[in-house]
Amino acid sequence: MKFICGPAGFHVPGDDGAMQVVIYGKAEPGQVSVGGYARELIDRAHLEISPRAWDFLSIALSVVAADFTAIRAQSADGWTRVIELEISVQDPVFWNSQARGLENALRFLTTDKWTLSFHPGGFGPPAQLQALHPTEDSVVLLSGGLDSLIGAIDLVAQGVRPYAVSQIVRGDGEKQDHFAQSLGLSRIGLNHVTRSPDAQEPSQRARSIIFLAFGLAVATSLDRYHRGETVPLYICENGFIAINPPLTSSRLGSLSTRTAHPEYLGRLQEIFNAAGINVRIQNPYALKTKGEMLAECRNQDLLKQHAIASTSCGRFQRFGYKHCGRCVPCQVRRASFKRWAAVNDDTPYVHENLGLRDKQHAWFEDVRSVGIALANVAENGFEEWLGHSLFSPFIQDRAGYRAMLARGLEELGQLHRSYQLT
Structure with missing residues (x-):
């Protein structure tokens, strides 16, 4: 399935029959829209985002829109999709040089066959007349889950001051905010808000890329980043789920999530490095089980207060x-x-x-x-x-x-x- 992703009215030669994805704008009937709400929230927060981090956000939004819209049951084998993306960005020359790396990362994440091509004309980050550069020293992805809660607790206990970034999910927003407040963390909640004309694919194996893209964007807004220092981006996941070994021969490929797998994160890190984005993805719990994360949490009293409420x-x-x-x-x-x-x-x-x-x-x-x-x-x-x-x-x-x-x-x-x- 082919998708044309960019501002309203963006076209490429030979796009007849392709699905139009409007990034950061309002779609016409029969089209997909994605990212408008996230852009609005980032604008309101006065965050100054690196142009290439913004391009990566546009790419991630395009990927999520395609992942939601392409129905696996309609593929030749009932699961593996062939997805072609034509994406409008600010720096198409650079991103075309990274297309194969992005395709490999996405294939590992979802086991689908991805082809990406980039074109000029994409939106840049919102212009900020009064840009804020938050003084936090890192970013932590705070999902409302137990692992991300433990990660945030441990970081604060160690004297780290992370900025919390959440992907707003119905049923989790309130607890995300409560966890951040209990730790004294600044937090922004963002959501891709993908709207497609037909039914959405339930598996949504690529959805994690947008969470990382939100974290990356916010990381490049920090004062530390603008001073030329490396910013840690913490994704806290127990090692068992991160590797997620197939329990049986039938639980292969996309049937098991690869959100925090070291290969997926490593492939993305290589792309960030090539882009000159001075952000380092870190999972401090890659060699820990979930039980060990609980037992070794550095603030047991706080964990006891919130653990049951986590998702x-x-x-x-x-x-x-x-x-x-x-x-x-x-x-x-x-x-x-x-x-x-x-x-x-x-x-x-x-x-x-x-x-x-x-x-x-x-x-x-x-x-x-x-x-x-x-x-x-x-x-x-x-x-x-x-x-x-x-x-x-x-x-x-x-x-x-x-x-x-x-x-x-x-x-x-x-x-x-x-x-x-x-």
Whole structure:
């Protein structure tokens, strides 16, 4: 599927039949719009964004618009899409030099086949008559999730002063604001607000790129950046979910998220470096399990106050803004609370008792997948189960990652044994 992405009225030769994506503007009937609200909020905040960071934001918005609009079920194999983007930016010569790198990063993230081409005429960042350069020393992505909460708590406890950037998600906005306030953090909440004429693709595997793009944009507005210093951009995710090894042979590729995988983040970092964007992506918890993050959090009292209110579920909105209790992220969360053992896990799970022998609990696909992984390790050994999960040039400390994954799987094993599932 082909998309033409740029200001209203932007065209390229041979775009007949392509879907028009209006970036930062109002779409006509039958077109897609994206990014207008985010531009407005950044303008109101008087943030002065680097031109190339703004171009990357335009690219990310185009990617998300395509990801929402291209329906997987309509592809040849029912999953893998062929997506072609023609994107209007400020610096098309530079971005065309990075097109293959961006395509590779997106293919790793979503397993779709992406082709990107860049053209002149894109919007630049909003002009600021009274630009603000926030004095924070870094940016932290604050999602409302448990890992990002722990990350923010730990940074503050270590004397770091991050600016919190959130992607506004229905059901999480209030807790994002509450977490930031409790830590004394400045925060901006942004959203791509993609509107497409037809049904949206539910998998949305590329959505994480916009969160990083928002963080990158804000990072380039900081006073530290404008003084020529490197700005850390913290994405805090436990290592088990970041690697997200396929639990069974059927959970491959896009069926497992790669939002914080070191290869995806490493590919993007290479592009930022080539762009001269002096921002460094960091995940301090790449070698930690979720249970270890909880147990080792530097402010246990604050964590105890907020942990239950955090969100982990992969189907949170689908279940009326409640944790389903049975998806893989929910199981990892529940296992981490058992590892922590400092408070009872009073999260109201829709499917609480995983030991019930029915399709909604013990026989639910994600619960069975974890059980199969545990059985595979018990029968064939950890290395057999791990397979090629750590075969990436962006993973240097393979021994460290291997040990972390073994500990993470053991946390899940403790959860399953508590419900007599193994």
